[in-house]
Amino acid sequence: MASGYVYHELYGWHDTGTHARLAPADSRRGIQPYRHIENDDAKRRVHELVVATGLIDRLTRLTPRQATDEEILLVHTPGHLQRLVDANDTGGDGGDGGTPFGRGSVDIARLAAGGVIRAVEAVLDGEVDNAYALVRPPGHHAVPDSGMGFCLFGNIAIAVQAARRSRGVERVAVVDIDVHHGNGTQAVFYEDPAVLALSLHQDRMFPSDSGFLTERGAGAGFGYTLNLPLPPGTGNGGYLEAVRRVVLPALHRFRPDLVVVAAGFDASALDPLGRMMVTPKGYREIAKMVVGAAEELCDGRVVCAHEGGYDPAYVPFCANAVIEVLAGVEDPLDVPFGFDDLGQQELQPHQDAAIAAAEELLGDIG
Ligand SMILES: Cc1nn(C)c(C)c1/N=N/c1ccc(/C=C/C(=O)NO)cc1
Numbered sequence: 001m002a003s004g005y006v007y008h009e010l011y012g013w014h015d016t017g018t019h020a021r022l023a024p025a026d027s028r029r030g031i032q033p034y035r036h037i038e039n040d041d042a043k044r045r046v047h048e049l050v051v052a053t054g055l056i057d058r059l060t061r062l063t064p065r066q067a068t069d070e071e072i073l074l075v076h077t078p079g080h081l082q083r084l085v086d087a088n089d090t091g092g093d094g095g096d097g098g099t100p101f102g103r104g105s106v107d108i109a110r111l112a113a114g115g116v117i118r119a120v121e122a123v124l125d126g127e128v129d130n131a132y133a134l135v136r137p138p139g140h141h142a143v144p145d146s147g148m149g150f151c152l153f154g155n156i157a158i159a160v161q162a163a164r165r166s167r168g169v170e171r172v173a174v175v176d177i178d179v180h181h182g183n184g185t186q187a188v189f190y191e192d193p194a195v196l197a198l199s200l201h202q203d204r205m206f207p208s209d210s211g212f213l214t215e216r217g218a219g220a221g222f223g224y225t226l227n228l229p230l231p232p233g234t235g236n237g238g239y240l241e242a243v244r245r246v247v248l249p250a251l252h253r254f255r256p257d258l259v260v261v262a263a264g265f266d267a268s269a270l271d272p273l274g275r276m277m278v279t280p281k282g283y284r285e286i287a288k289m290v291v292g293a294a295e296e297l298c299d300g301r302v303v304c305a306h307e308g309g310y311d312p313a314y315v316p317f318c319a320n321a322v323i324e325v326l327a328g329v330e331d332p333l334d335v336p337f338g339f340d341d342l343g344q345q346e347l348q349p350h351q352d353a354a355i356a357a358a359e360e361l362l363g364d365i366g
């Protein structure tokens with residue numbers, strides 16, 4: 001089992017500045033400076049854990065490159081790319097007023113998209129069996145004409161489009177387990193039956209106006225977008241049931257040639273932005289189920305692209321659990337604080353109802 005791993009120190013140099021977590025600091029409004037919630041800490045510490053535990057020695061290091069203009073323009077409008085390029089020297093905002101970036105961040109965002117491209121191409125070329133791209137800034141909220149929600153480029157969408165062009169891959173399933181709706185990925189492939197866009201997310205968390213069950217794709221793509229909004233407080237029981245009853249059947253019906261996971265960890269029990277209760281053990285089980293389906297359907301071809309996840313102490317254990325599954329580690333790291341026995345961790349009736357509603361939609365795949 002060869003597992004690829006993409007990381008670059010420059011991902012930690014993307015500067016999101018002083019914010020009171022989300023809003024720009026402003027003394028006149030009583031908004032004290034703090035760190036923007038999407039900062040280098042959690043992601044850099046994932047890498048440090050992977051190195052410090054020696055897991056890095058079981059991975060095949062893949063060096064990222066910058067995505068080219070041509071690759072970025074497979075997804076984004078020339079106007080969006082130009083606006084970012086023009087602001088690269090000074091820093092600016094990705095387009096929604098809540099996606100700040102610093103000097104040179106656009107080069108780093110190209111490296112993030114390029115890191116996912118590198119991982120996808122390495123898996124499709126058989127250089128590795130699967131891969132984890134620990135990239136930053138994230139990508140799943142970026143839409144063709146704008147950055148959004150801390151995302152500058154749609155890393156996964158760009159990598160999927162680039163691979164379809166360069167490697168002729170036909171059917172790609174994107175499984176978004178970030179706690180926020182993968183609206184960007186959905187938008188790019190909304191009318192495309194060759195890309196199945198699945199998103200499990202906290203109901204109306206962010207963006208607050210998307211991710212509904214009724215968003216199912218359009219035209220030829222109808223049925224190939226599947227959203228599963230889950231109630232706040234959903235834990236391992238609800239997530240594992242959602243994967244078992246919705247994600248796996250969808251993958252088996254769709255029969256992808258490649259599975260890409262938008263691996264956000266802000267559904268974890270300690271995340272400051274999400275309100276879910278998934279633990280490292282939960283993420284390990286989710287990864288085992290998705291990898292297992294990929295082994296049955298497409299020779300195990302899975303690429304995970306890191307998205308959100310903000311607790312700097314907890315995200316490393318969550319992401320490490322997924323990387324261990326990819327690498328086939330038999331003796332996983334024993335996590336000191338798992339929160340596996342939080343109250344109502346098991347599936348709750350209202351979560352079951354949300355899952356059942358999504359199950360109803362599986363018939364339009366395939
Ligand atoms: C509030 C607010 N006010 N305004 C003006 C803006 C632009 C606000 N953004 N809120 C956000 C932005 C991004 C996220 C999640 C990102 C993530 O982790 N994705 O995976 C959550 C809330």
Ligand SMILES: [Zn+2]
Nearest residue numbers: 178180266308
């Ligand atoms: Zn998120």
